[in-house]
Amino acid sequence: MNAVLVAVIAWNTFREAVRDRVLYNLVFFALLMISAAILVGQISIGIERLIIVNLGLSAISVFGAVMAVFLGVGLVHKEIERRTLYTMLSKPVRRTEFIAGKYFGLAITLAVNTLLMTVGLVTALLYVDGTLRREDAAVMTGVFFIFLQLLLLTGIALAFSCFATPVVSTLGTLGLYLAGIFSDDIRTFGSLSENPAMQRLTTFLYYVLPNFGQFNVISAVGHGQSVPGALIAGNTAYTLLYVTVTLIAAAAIFSNRNMK
Amino acid sequence: MPVIATEKLTKDYLTGFWTKHPKRSLDSLDLEVHENEVFGFLGPNGAGKTTTLKLLMNLVFPTSGSATILGRPVSDTSMHREIGFLPEAPYFYDYLTAREALSYYARLFGLKDHAVVDRFLARVGLTEARDTQLRKFSKGMLQRFGLAQAIVHDPRVVFLDEPMSGLDPVGRREVRDLILELKKEGRTIFFSTHILPDAETLCDRVAVLARGRLQGVGSVEEIFHREVHGVEIIFELPGGGAPPADLARTVTRTGSRYRAEVGVEDVYATFARLEELKARVVGCSEVRPTLEEYFMKLVDGANQAKQAGGGSQ
Numbered sequence: 001m002n003a004v005l006v007a008v009i010a011w012n013t014f015r016e017a018v019r020d021r022v023l024y025n026l027v028f029f030a031l032l033m034i035s036a037a038i039l040v041g042q043i044s045i046g047i048e049r050l051i052i053v054n055l056g057l058s059a060i061s062v063f064g065a066v067m068a069v070f071l072g073v074g075l076v077h078k079e080i081e082r083r084t085l086y087t088m089l090s091k092p093v094r095r096t097e098f099i100a101g102k103y104f105g106l107a108i109t110l111a112v113n114t115l116l117m118t119v120g121l122v123t124a125l126l127y128v129d130g131t132l133r134r135e136d137a138a139v140m141t142g143v144f145f146i147f148l149q150l151l152l153l154t155g156i157a158l159a160f161s162c163f164a165t166p167v168v169s170t171l172g173t174l175g176l177y178l179a180g181i182f183s184d185d186i187r188t189f190g191s192l193s194e195n196p197a198m199q200r201l202t203t204f205l206y207y208v209l210p211n212f213g214q215f216n217v218i219s220a221v222g223h224g225q226s227v228p229g230a231l232i233a234g235n236t237a238y239t240l241l242y243v244t245v246t247l248i249a250a251a252a253i254f255s256n257r258n259m260k
Numbered sequence: 261m262p263v264i265a266t267e268k269l270t271k272d273y274l275t276g277f278w279t280k281h282p283k284r285s286l287d288s289l290d291l292e293v294h295e296n297e298v299f300g301f302l303g304p305n306g307a308g309k310t311t312t313l314k315l316l317m318n319l320v321f322p323t324s325g326s327a328t329i330l331g332r333p334v335s336d337t338s339m340h341r342e343i344g345f346l347p348e349a350p351y352f353y354d355y356l357t358a359r360e361a362l363s364y365y366a367r368l369f370g371l372k373d374h375a376v377v378d379r380f381l382a383r384v385g386l387t388e389a390r391d392t393q394l395r396k397f398s399k400g401m402l403q404r405f406g407l408a409q410a411i412v413h414d415p416r417v418v419f420l421d422e423p424m425s426g427l428d429p430v431g432r433r434e435v436r437d438l439i440l441e442l443k444k445e446g447r448t449i450f451f452s453t454h455i456l457p458d459a460e461t462l463c464d465r466v467a468v469l470a471r472g473r474l475q476g477v478g479s480v481e482e483i484f485h486r487e488v489h490g491v492e493i494i495f496e497l498p499g500g501g502a503p504p505a506d507l508a509r510t511v512t513r514t515g516s517r518y519r520a521e522v523g524v525e526d527v528y529a530t531f532a533r534l535e536e537l538k539a540r541v542v543g544c545s546e547v548r549p550t551l552e553e554y555f556m557k558l559v560d561g562a563n564q565a566k567q568a569g570g571g572s573q
Contacts, residue, residue: 019355090345260320
C-alpha cells in the first residue's frame with residue numbers, strides 16, 4: 001500500500017468535509033456549552049462540574065456519532081453516485097488505498113471536531129469552577145474513548161457504504177451501534193437462558209458485535225473517578241483490531257465491486 | 261505489439277430486482293489499437309462503448325475474455341501511470357477550484373510542482389478560471405478540465421469517452437485541436453463518440469459497435485474509397501427556368517442552382533441533356549459513402565440480425 005497516496009486522498013476527504021461546512025456543528029456545541037455553563041451557575045449547588053462534564057461528553061459523543069454515521073455512509077457511495085470515482089480509479093490508485101484514504105480522511109475530520117469540542121468543554125469547566133483539577137485528566141480519557149467509538153463507527157459505516165445505499169447503510173450502522181451498546185446485556189440474556197443454542201448464539205453475537213458499552217465512562221469521570229490503565233490499553237487495542245478487520249472487509253467488498 | 265488489445269472481451273450485467281437475469285452488454289470484442297493512432301469507437305447509445313471503456317479502466321470486470329494496455333493486463337494499477345481517462349459527462353470534486361483539483365490529481369502521480377498544473381490549465385484554456393470552484397464551471401469548461409486531468413501526467417495512451425458531447429461548436433473545435441496535438445506528440449488516442457463528423461476529421465481508424473458486437477473496423481480512408489455511389493452535378497439553367505420532367509426526378513433546387521445526383525453509368529447522358537438545355541455546369545464530383553452511411557449500414561445490419569434471431573442476445 002502506498003502511504004503517500006493514502007495521505008493525499010485522506011487530506012482531500014478532510015478538505016471536502018471542511019468545505020461542506022461539516023464543522024459548523026461546533027457552533028451548536030459552543031452555544032450548548034455556553035448556555036449550560038451560565039444555567040448551572042444559577043440552578044445547581046455543588047454539582048456544576050458534574051453537569052458540565054456529563055453534558056459536554058454526551059454532546060461530544062452524540063455530535064461525533066452523527067457526523068461519523070452520516071459522513072461515513074456517504075464516503076464511498078457518494079463517489080460512485082457522482083462518478084468522481086471513475087477518474088480516481090483511472091489513476092494509479094488501488095481500491096484498497098482509496099478505502100484507506102477515505103477512512104483516514106474522515107478520522108482526521110472527527111479528530112479535529114472532537115478536539116475543538118474538547119477545548120469548548122474545558123473552557124466551560126474553567127468558567128464554572130474557576131480552575132482545572134487533577135481529576136479532569138480523567139475527562140480527557142472519556143474524550144479519548146468517545147474518539148475510539150467514532151473510529152469504530154466510521155469503519156462500520158464505510159464498510160456498509162461499499163455495497164449499500166446511504167439509507168440502508170445508516171440503518172445498518174445505527175443498528176450495530178445500538179446492538180453494540182447492549183452487547184453485554186445480550187450475553188447476560190444468553191447466560192440466563194437454559195437453551196444451549198441460544199447461549200451459543202448470544203456468545204457469538206457478543207464477540208462479533210462491536211462492544212460500544214465498554215467505552216462508556218462518562219458517569220465515572222463525571223464523578224472524578226480515574227479510568228484504569230488496563231481498560232485504556234484494552235479499548236485502544238480492541239478498536240485498532242476491530243477497525244483493521246472492518247477495513248479489510250470494506251476493501252475486499254469494494255475491490256470486487258463493478259462500478260456500473 | 262498493439263497498445264490496446266482485447267480478446268473475446270465479454271460483459272454481462274445482471275438485471276432484475278428479485279430474479280437476476282444476465283444481459284449482455286459487450287459480446288466477444290476483439291480489437292487492436294496501434295501506437296500513435298487516433299482510434300474512433302463509434303456506436304449508437306447503448307451499443308457497449310462505455311462498457312468497453314469501463315472494462316479497459318478496470319472499473320467493471322469482464323464476464324469472460326481479456327484486455328491489455330501497453331502489453332499489461334488492465335487490472336495492473338501501476339500501468340495507469342501511462343494512461344489518461346476522461347469519462348463521459350465527467351463530474352469532479354466541485355468544492356475544489358480548478359487549480360486545487362488538478363493539483364490533487366497530479367499528486368496521485370507524485371507531481372507536486374504547481375507550474376505543471378498551471379501549464380496544463382493554460383493548455384486547455386482555463387488559466388483565468390483556475391481559482392474558480394468547479395461547481396461554477398459550465399459543461400464545456402468541465403470537459404476542458406477533464407482533458408487537463410487526463411493528460412497532466414504525460415500519458416502514452418489517452419482514453420476519451422464522448423469528449424465532444426454537450427460542447428458548442430467552439431468547444432468542439434478546441435477539443436478536436438487538442439486531440440490532434442496529442443497525436444502530434446506521439447500519443448495514442450482511443451475515443452468513443454456518436455458524432456460522426458468528428459470521427460471523420462480526427463480518426464486514423466474507426467470501429468463500429470452495435471448491440472454489444474463489433475460490426476466493422478477500418479481506416480476512414482478505406483471506408484471513403486470503398487465505392488463510388490454516383491456523381492453529383494451542379495448546374496444553372498438559362499433564364500432561371502425549371503428543368504424538364506425527365507431531369508426533374510433526380511434534381512433538387514437550391515437558390516438559382518440545381519443539383520443532380522446520377523449513377524456513374526448515366527453521367528454522359530446527363531451531360532448531353534444539359535448541353536441540349538444550354539445549362540451551365542458549375543461543378544461535378546464523385547459521391548462516396550459518408551461515415552454516417554457506413555455506420556448506419558452496419559447498425560441496421562445488426563438490428564436486422566437481432567430481429568431475425570428472434571430478439572435474443
